[in-house]
Amino acid sequence: MAGEGTNKGWISIYRKIEDGWLWEDKPFARGQAWIDLLLQTNHKDKKTFSKGELIEIKRGSFLTSDQELADRWGWSRNKVRGFLEVLVEERMITLKRSPKGTSLSIENYSFYQGCGTTESTTESTTEGTTERQPKVQQKNTNNNDNNINNDNNGNKRIREEPPQPPSTPSNLSKIEKLILNSFGEIAYKTWFSNCKITEHEKEVEIVATSSFVAGMITQKYKEALEKLCGKKVIVKEE
Structure with a gap:
């Protein structure tokens, strides 16, 4: 079935998408700006x-300005400021403004990149066609701790696990579980986790x-959710 499973998991986006003719169309939509x-x-x-x-910019951050983003997106500076304030309020980004510029950091950046390591992120976002060979780890039968391996010199080293995204609450309601399972964890945490969701007999608020x-x-989700739950979905602002 076409489109099946497209709301689950994640995809790598090649950075050269910015060079295509589709990306030149302005003004940007909010989703495109994100x-x-x-x-x-x-x-x-x-x-x-x-x-x-000379300053250091950490992974998951970059320097920008309201005017620079306004020029990129075809927006006014006021619209840019309003959009960024909403992203801050929704805990999607953090901003640090100073005379050197505005430092913008993506919250849970490793979560969006999937694997969470610098090396794998580089390959997935800048080398879209690079083939990666799987790394096979041999089981150490003399070690009861699966997270500890021995190197060639007999020294123990701890295998680093990629950072995991914040866990999803276990006390979700039936409708919240439906949203999570249907649209995926990223969509749920980004758009629904801070909402008050109430299921009534004939509608979902x-x-x-x-x-x-x-x-x-x-x-993005109202029409699909109505089909999934068989009820009218009402979305409103707090």
Whole structure:
């Protein structure tokens, strides 16, 4: 069935998408602006000059300004500021403004990148056609701790596990579990986790924390959710 499973899991986005003719169409939609922020974000720590001073930009962050984003997206500066404030309120980004510029950091950046390591992120976002060979780890039968392996010199080293996203609450209601299982964990945590969701006999009421979140849920998920639960879905702002 076409489109089956497209709301689950994640995909790698090749950064050269910005060079295509589709990306030149302005003004950007809010969803496109959000993807653009992810594309601009550094996938590893780096140093850069800003107003004559060498500064370090951490992985998951980048330097920008309201005017720069306004030019990229075809928006006014006021619209950019309002959009960024909503993302801060929804705990999707953090902002640090200073004379050197605005440092924008993506919350849970490793979560969006899937594997969470600098090396794998580089391969998935900048080398879209690179084939990666699987790394086979041999089981150490003399070690009861699966997270500890021995190197060639007999020294023990701890195998680093990739960071995991925050766990989903276990006390979800029936309708919340339906949303999570149908649209995926990222969509649930991004758009629904902070909403008040109440299921009635003939309708489902979703009270969002902002008009932006309410608009995104209405645009992307309302119709599909109505088909899934067989009830009318009402989305409104808190």
